[in-house]
Amino acid sequence: MTVTWYVVLSSFLFAIGGAGVLTRRNPLVVLLCLELMLNAGNLALLAFSRMWGNGDGQIFALVVMVVAACEVVVGLGIIVGIFRRRIPEDVDALSELRG
Amino acid sequence: MIFQDIVFFIAAIGALAGALGVVLLRNPFYSVLALVAHLFFLAVLFLLLRAQFLAAAQLIVYAGAVMVLYVFVVAYIGGAEEPLGSTVPGVRALGVVFAVCVLAELCIAVIGTGLQALDTRGAHLPGSSFGGPGQIGTLLLKQFLIPFEAASYLLLIAAVGALVLARRRRGMEEVIEEDGRTPSGYARPDVERLNRYAGLDAPRG
Numbered sequence: 001m002t003v004t005w006y007v008v009l010s011s012f013l014f015a016i017g018g019a020g021v022l023t024r025r026n027p028l029v030v031l032l033c034l035e036l037m038l039n040a041g042n043l044a045l046l047a048f049s050r051m052w053g054n055g056d057g058q059i060f061a062l063v064v065m066v067v068a069a070c071e072v073v074v075g076l077g078i079i080v081g082i083f084r085r086r087i088p089e090d091v092d093a094l095s096e097l098r099g
Numbered sequence: 100m101i102f103q104d105i106v107f108f109i110a111a112i113g114a115l116a117g118a119l120g121v122v123l124l125r126n127p128f129y130s131v132l133a134l135v136a137h138l139f140f141l142a143v144l145f146l147l148l149r150a151q152f153l154a155a156a157q158l159i160v161y162a163g164a165v166m167v168l169y170v171f172v173v174a175y176i177g178g179a180e181e182p183l184g185s186t187v188p189g190v191r192a193l194g195v196v197f198a199v200c201v202l203a204e205l206c207i208a209v210i211g212t213g214l215q216a217l218d219t220r221g222a223h224l225p226g227s228s229f230g231g232p233g234q235i236g237t238l239l240l241k242q243f244l245i246p247f248e249a250a251s252y253l254l255l256i257a258a259v260g261a262l263v264l265a266r267r268r269r270g271m272e273e274v275i276e277e278d279g280r281t282p283s284g285y286a287r288p289d290v291e292r293l294n295r296y297a298g299l300d301a302p303r304g
Contacts, residue, residue, distance in 0.1 A: 001107040002218050006148065007209050009111050013118050015202035020122035022194030028127050028173065032134050035161075036118050039141055042153075050148040053222025055238045058150050058230060059246070062239075065156065066250040070257035072165050076172045077264030083176040 006047035013040035025090050027082070031075045038068045107147055113140035131169045138162040149221075150230040 013036060020033030042061040049057025082089060117137025121130045138161050145154035228234050239247045 001104055001147070002220055004209070004218055005107065005111070006144070008206075009114070009144075011202065011205035011209060012115060014205065015198050016115070016118040016122055018201050019195055019198030022197055023191050024122070026127055028169070028176070029121070029130050032121050032127075032130050032169070035134060036121055036137070039138070043141065043144060046145055046148045046150045046153065049150070050221040051219060053224055053229065055229065055234050056242075058153055058235060059238050059243050061150070061153055062156070062235070063246055063250050065153075065160065066254060069160070069165060070253050072168060073257045073261045074264070076168060077261045079172060080175065081264055089176060 003047050003051045006050075007044055010040045010044040010047065013037075013043065025092055027075075027079050027089060027091055027094070030091060031072065031079075034071065034075075035068060038064055038071075103147060106143065110140045110143040110147070113137075114144065128170070128173050131166060131173060134169075135162050135166050138166070148230075149224065152230060152232045152235045 017033045017036030017040060020036065021030055024030055024033060042064050045057040045061045045064070049055065049061075079089070082094065087094060114137055117133050117135075117140060120133030121137065124130050124133060138157060142154040142157040142162070145151075145157060
């Protein structure tokens with residue numbers, strides 16, 4: 001498969017993830033869709049890394065995975081905080097979250 | 100080569116189906132399971148791109164550890180089925196329109212940058228250890244030491260942040276008590292909420 005196929009697949013996955021972020025209301029599912037977008041970016045990075053036969057893109061993808069893990073930890077902490085304060089889990093209703 | 104093409108198409112269709120499942124399934128628990136399937140097929144694509152180390156990390160760290168964290172949180176807050184789309188009319192259509200715009204823009208970017216340059220199977224890598232743990236480790240410690248350290252600090256800060264978010268604060272307890280929870284912070288069984296999740300009650304107004 002040529003690199004084009006991977007890049008096109010990655011842009012489709014990114015658009016699907018973006019649609020999820022924009023349309024879903026549960027903050028947990030919004031986080032899942034953010035994961036989709038980050039992974040689409042990873043796929044493009046790896047495709048270009050393969051294209052040049054150079055490992056730098058793979059290091060970049062590894063760093064993206066680290067950032068995604070941090071985002072998950074903080075995001076899930078906030079969601080559990082939202083649940084504890086009995087604020088409805090709905091991004092339309094989430095207008096305030098004070099410590 | 101033909102074998103690789105077949106594997107690519109199977110994995111690509113699987114990844115697309117998983118992504119659509121995450122966005123379209125109404126139950127958050129099923130969304131998480133669809134994301135696990137998506138990550139598995141993505142790891143297959145990583146293997147096709149000669150990124151063996153990242154494929155393994157994807158399966159072990161993402162599909163293993165991070166998704167278990169998601170499943171725990173879904174089980175904790177209760178996987179309430181939510182209606183798709185916004186309460187405000189028209190916002191959902193606007194979201195889909197924006198996503199289609201992003202896709203069109205990405206396609207223009209891919210085509211505009213010259214498909215000629217992209218139309219390659221990649222550099223020739225004769226029997227090299229490209230993408231293996233050895234190469235990744237050498238690159239991380241020789242060429243990308245500062246990003247490596249920055250990533251480790253980021254993980255440390257995220258762990259501290261999670262602790263701060265999960266801590267029970269002084270001064271929050273009155274609020275919690277007013278709210279009908281015990282001072283220890285454990286919620287009493289919330290009949291209204293349980294009924295709502297079981298579908299016995301009308302949704303909150």
